[in-house]
Amino acid sequence: MNAPMEAQRFGSGQSVRRIEDPALVTGQGRYTDDETLPGQTHLVFLRSPYAHADITGIDVTDALAMPGVVAIYTGADLAAAGVRPMAGVPFPRPDGQPGATALRRALADGRVRFVGEAVAVVVADSIDQARAAADAVVVDYNQLPAVVNAFDAMAPGAPALCDAAPDNISAGMSHGDAAATAAAFAAAAYTVSVDVDNQRLAPSPIEPRAVSARVPASGPDAGRLVVRLSSQMPTAVRGGLVDAIPGLTPEAVRVLVGDVGGGFGMKTGIYPEDIAIGFAAWTLKRPVKWRADRVDEFLGAVHGRDVVSRAELALDADGRVLALRVKGYANVGAYGTATGIAIQVLIGPWVSTSVYDIPLVDEQFIAVLTNTTPTGAYRGAGRPEAIYLTERLMDAAARKLRMDPAELRRRNMIGPEQMPYKNAMGQVYDSGAFAQILDQGLALADWTGFAARRAASEAAGKLRGRGIATFLEWTGGNALTETVTVNVTADGYIELGSATQAMGQGIATSYAQLAVDVFGVPIDRIRVLQGDTDRANGFGSAGSRSLFTGGSAVSVASKKTVEDAKTLAAEALEAPAADIEYLAGRFNVAGTDLGIGLFELAARQVGGRITATDGATAGGPTWPNGCHVCEVEIDPATGEVAVVAYASVNDIGRVVSPTIVEGQIEGGAVQGIGQALCERVAYDRETGQLQSASFMDYALPHADGFLGFKTAFDTSIPCKTNTLGVKGVGELGTIGATPAVVNAVIDALDHAGLGAAAEAIQMPVTAERVWRALHLKQFDPSPYQA
Amino acid sequence: MIPLKFEVNGHAVATEVAPSTLLIDLLRGPLALTGTHAGCDTAQCGACTVLVNGASVKSCSLLALQAQGAKVTTVEGLAQGDALHPLQQAFMDCHGLQCGFCTPGMLMSSACLLATNPRPSEAEIQHALEGNLCRCTGYVKIVAAVQQASVAMAGAHA
Numbered sequence A: 001m002n003a004p005m006e007a008q009r010f011g012s013g014q015s016v017r018r019i020e021d022p023a024l025v026t027g028q029g030r031y032t033d034d035e036t037l038p039g040q041t042h043l044v045f046l047r048s049p050y051a052h053a054d055i056t057g058i059d060v061t062d063a064l065a066m067p068g069v070v071a072i073y074t075g076a077d078l079a080a081a082g083v084r085p086m087a088g089v090p091f092p093r094p095d096g097q098p099g100a101t102a103l104r105r106a107l108a109d110g111r112v113r114f115v116g117e118a119v120a121v122v123v124a125d126s127i128d129q130a131r132a133a134a135d136a137v138v139v140d141y142n143q144l145p146a147v148v149n150a151f152d153a154m155a156p157g158a159p160a161l162c163d164a165a166p167d168n169i170s171a172g173m174s175h176g177d178a179a180a181t182a183a184a185f186a187a188a189a190y191t192v193s194v195d196v197d198n199q200r201l202a203p204s205p206i207e208p209r210a211v212s213a214r215v216p217a218s219g220p221d222a223g224r225l226v227v228r229l230s231s232q233m234p235t236a237v238r239g240g241l242v243d244a245i246p247g248l249t250p251e252a253v254r255v256l257v258g259d260v261g262g263g264f265g266m267k268t269g270i271y272p273e274d275i276a277i278g279f280a281a282w283t284l285k286r287p288v289k290w291r292a293d294r295v296d297e298f299l300g301a302v303h304g305r306d307v308v309s310r311a312e313l314a315l316d317a318d319g320r321v322l323a324l325r326v327k328g329y330a331n332v333g334a335y336g337t338a339t340g341i342a343i344q345v346l347i348g349p350w351v352s353t354s355v356y357d358i359p360l361v362d363e364q365f366i367a368v369l370t371n372t373t374p375t376g377a378y379r380g381a382g383r384p385e386a387i388y389l390t391e392r393l394m395d396a397a398a399r400k401l402r403m404d405p406a407e408l409r410r411r412n413m414i415g416p417e418q419m420p421y422k423n424a425m426g427q428v429y430d431s432g433a434f435a436q437i438l439d440q441g442l443a444l445a446d447w448t449g450f451a452a453r454r455a456a457s458e459a460a461g462k463l464r465g466r467g468i469a470t471f472l473e474w475t476g477g478n479a480l481t482e483t484v485t486v487n488v489t490a491d492g493y494i495e496l497g498s499a500t501q502a503m504g505q506g507i508a509t510s511y512a513q514l515a516v517d518v519f520g521v522p523i524d525r526i527r528v529l530q531g532d533t534d535r536a537n538g539f540g541s542a543g544s545r546s547l548f549t550g551g552s553a554v555s556v557a558s559k560k561t562v563e564d565a566k567t568l569a570a571e572a573l574e575a576p577a578a579d580i581e582y583l584a585g586r587f588n589v590a591g592t593d594l595g596i597g598l599f600e601l602a603a604r605q606v607g608g609r610i611t612a613t614d615g616a617t618a619g620g621p622t623w624p625n626g627c628h629v630c631e632v633e634i635d636p637a638t639g640e641v642a643v644v645a646y647a648s649v650n651d652i653g654r655v656v657s658p659t660i661v662e663g664q665i666e667g668g669a670v671q672g673i674g675q676a677l678c679e680r681v682a683y684d685r686e687t688g689q690l691q692s693a694s695f696m697d698y699a700l701p702h703a704d705g706f707l708g709f710k711t712a713f714d715t716s717i718p719c720k721t722n723t724l725g726v727k728g729v730g731e732l733g734t735i736g737a738t739p740a741v742v743n744a745v746i747d748a749l750d751h752a753g754l755g756a757a758a759e760a761i762q763m764p765v766t767a768e769r770v771w772r773a774l775h776l777k778q779f780d781p782s783p784y785q786a
Numbered sequence B: 001m002i003p004l005k006f007e008v009n010g011h012a013v014a015t016e017v018a019p020s021t022l023l024i025d026l027l028r029g030p031l032a033l034t035g036t037h038a039g040c041d042t043a044q045c046g047a048c049t050v051l052v053n054g055a056s057v058k059s060c061s062l063l064a065l066q067a068q069g070a071k072v073t074t075v076e077g078l079a080q081g082d083a084l085h086p087l088q089q090a091f092m093d094c095h096g097l098q099c100g101f102c103t104p105g106m107l108m109s110s111a112c113l114l115a116t117n118p119r120p121s122e123a124e125i126q127h128a129l130e131g132n133l134c135r136c137t138g139y140v141k142i143v144a145a146v147q148q149a150s151v152a153m154a155g156a157h158a
Helices: A004-010 A021-025 A075-080 A127-136 A150-154 A178-187 A234-244 A272-284 A294-300 A338-350 A383-401 A405-412 A434-444 A447-459 A507-519 A546-573 A598-603 A658-677 A732-760 A767-776 B023-028 B086-093 B103-116 B122-128 B140-157
Strands: A041-047 A053-059 A069-074 A118-124 A138-143 A169-176 A190-198 A210-214 A225-229 A253-256 A288-291 A307-315 A321-333 A360-369 A463-472 A481-489 A494-498 A526-529 A580-583 A586-589 A595-597 A609-617 A625-634 A641-651 A709-713 B002-008 B011-017 B049-052 B055-058 B071-073
Touching (some): A021 B086, A021 B103, A041 A127, A118 A127, A150 A360, A169 A178, A178 A321, A190 A383, A234 A272, A272 A288, A307 A383, A321 A383, A383 A405, A405 A434, A434 A447, A434 A463, A434 A641, A447 A463, A447 A625, A481 A546, A481 A598, A494 A507, A595 A598, A598 A609, A625 A732, A641 A658, A641 A732, A658 A732, A658 B140, A732 A767, B049 B103, B086 B103, B086 B140, B103 B122
Parallel strands (some): A041 A288, A225 A253, A494 A526, B002 B071
Antiparallel strands (some): A069 A118, A169 A360, A190 A307, A210 A225, A210 A288, A307 A321, A481 A609, A580 A586, A625 A641, B049 B055
C-alpha cells in the first residue's frame, strides 16, 4: 500500500504549493463578510464609553422610529427573554472560596465593567441606518471609579468588580514545594531575580470578526439557526449559543465557517457578540449580519498576556539551577473566564522549568479582575509568559556567574537519556534532545563569530547585542482525540471531513499530503472539508493541536478506507480479498492484470461513494522545542532597535510540510518580536479609557526591519505519543522570539556600560526606553508592587 | 445619488452612488468584488489596496466618486484570463501568504511597486509594503515572493 510516484512529489515531507492558495491570490476567498444573505439586515453594537458605570436608563424611542430600523435590543431585553449569562470561573480563589467574577451577559444589564462592553444592538436594513440609530439610543450612566491595573485593583479601597471579591481576586493557584524551594534559595551560591511586565497585547488577526445568522423558512435547514462566522472552534460556538439562548438545542443550530483571516487564539470559543447576533436572528427570523470594525476588535475581542511577575533562580557554585520561584499577578480583565485564567495560573507554569532539569519550583499566581477587556487565548497562551521569565533568568544568571549564556543553559539541560522526563510540575516530556538543538542553533547563528560582527556594528556607530532562548512548549490543549471521515467520490475526489479548523495555517494542505501518502493519488484529488457542525464536531483548532491529532486521524482513516475498499474491490473483481493489492489509485488482483480504479469502484457503490470513518487519540501533548538566537543593532542616537539576524533551529518532530512550518516559525517569531519591541495595549489609569484602539496607536510590526531570518529543523527526534511523530508548531516562534530579542537588547545595553542594571528594562523595548537607559541610566520603576 | 462612470478590471461601469459612498463599499457591495478586504477602517492595514490609474490606493479612504473616469484594478483583475500575474504565482511559490486576508492588498501594492521599480532591492520592497499589515507571515516570504516576481517579469520582458 504505497505509491512512490505521487508520494515522492506531494506526500509528507515534500514542499508543495498550498491547495488553499489559488483562490486566495485571485480574490476568490470566501470570508464571512464576503457573503451577502438575501434580505439581510445589518447589526451594530452600541458599546459603553465608560470603564465602570451603572446603567440607569436606556431610551430607544427615537432610535426605533428612525428609517430602516428593524429592532433594538438592550441587556434588559435579553435578560427578560431568558438569555442566560456566560460561564464563570472554575478555579478557586487562594482562600479556598469559589472563583469570583461578575456574570457576563451578551449585553450588559445594569452595570458595565469595561470600555467597549456592549450595551445594546441595533438591527436595520442598512449598515448606515443601523449606525445612525445606534447614535440615537440614549443611555444614562452613573459613572463609578475604575481600576485597570492588577496591583491598583488589589489595593484597599479599590472599586470592586464583583460582590463576591471585594479584593478583586478572581482565582489563584500555587504549585511546587514552597518550603523546599526557600531552603534551596537560602543555601544557594547565587540567586538572581527579575521583575517583568508581560504586557497586554491585542492578537489582531487582519480579518476582523464577522458573524451572520439566519433562520431559513424553507429548505433543508428550515427552522434552524444557521450561524456563519470567523472562528477556530465551530462546535464551541454552537454549544455557547445553545447554553445561552432559550429554546435552542444542538440539533437546531448549525455553525458554518468559511475562510478565516487569521485566528491566533483570539477566535476560540463563544463571544458575547455571537450570542446577541444569534438571538436577534432567532427572534426576528430574518438574516442578520455583523462585521466588526477594527475598534470593535480592540475593545471587544480578547486581549492576551498581561501578567506582572517576580521570578527568581537559585544556583549552585557551578551554575546548576537548584530552584525556580515565581509569583505572578495576572490582570484578566472585567470578567474571569476558564480560558483566561487557566492560561496564566496553570498552562504557563506547566512549561516554566522548560528544557532544564530544575528539581524544585515554588510558583504562585493570582488572577485579578480590573475594568479592562477580558483576556483570553493569544498565540502561546501562557507559555510565552513563562518561558520569557525563565530565559531572562538564565541570562541574568550567566551575567552574574560571568559565564557564556549558552554554556549555562547547556549545563542545566535535560539529557535525552532522561526521557521520558517528568518536570517539577508533573508534566511528562516524551522526547527531546535539547543540547543537540542548542549546538545546531549556535552553529546556524555563528555564535562564535559574534565579536567580529559587534566590532563591525560599532565601527558603524551602532551598538550590537546577542540574545538566545532555548525552550520548549506544550501543545494540544489536552484535547487529544480527533476523528476524520473519508469519502471517495465517483467524480474523482477524496474528501477528508474534519472538525479541526483552517485559519490560514495551511492545515488543508498538510492533511492532503498525509492522504497522498496513503492513497498515492495527485494532491489535486484531495479535498478537505471543515467548518460545518452538521458534518463534524470537536475541539476545533487551538493550542497547536491540529496536525498531531487531526493529521493522525487523516492517516488512520485513509488507511481504513483503503482496507474497506479492498473488500469492495474483491467483490467487483470476483477475487479473494486477500489477493487484492492497492497502488496509486488502483486495486489489482495480485499476479494478474485484473484491476479497478479507486474512483471507478466508488462509482459502482450505492450513492456513488466509498466512506470510512476512523479516529486517533494521541498518548499525550507534544513538546516542540527550539534554540532561537537573535542579534540586534541599536542606534544610540535614537534608541531604535533593529533585529538584524534571527536564527532558529527547531525540533517539531517529523515535518509534513516543510515550507508551511517555516512560515509558522517566521510569522510566529515576528509576533514575538512585536511583543518585545513595539506592541502594547494601553489604558488610562484614571478613566480606564483604551488608548490604543486603532492601528495608529497599537504598533503592529510592519514589513520593514525583518532581515536575516534563518530557520531550520531537526527532524530526527520524532514525538513518541502520536502515530505521525509530529509536534505542534503554531506557537513555537512566538514563544522563542520575545526572550531572544529582549536578551539581545539587554546584552547590548550591558556591553554599553549599564551592566546588570540593564535587566530592569521592560517590554515593549521602545526607542524611548532604550534611549533613556543609554543616556540617562533611567528605567521605569519596577512594575511588580506586591 | 450621483452618476459615476469608470472602468473596473477593464469593464466599463455606469452606476449611481451616494456622495458618501467609499470606493471599497461600492466594490465589495454592488460590484460584488469581494477580493478587496476591509481590515481596519483607518487606512493602516492596506487590505483594501487597489490600483487607480496604476497607482496603489487604499480604497477605504477614497470616495467612490473620486474614481470618476478612472481605471480601477482589483485583485480580481490581476490575472490575464487563466494566466496568473507573476506576483500571484510568486506568492504561491514562495509561501507568501497564510490566511490570505492581507494578500490582495499586498499583491496590489507590489504590482504598483514593480510597475515603477522593476528590480527593487529587499529594502525597497519592505519600504513599499510598509502600508500593508500582515499578521501571519512575518513578511519574510512576502518580500521573497516580490523578488521572485520581479525576476520573472524581467525575464519575460528580456
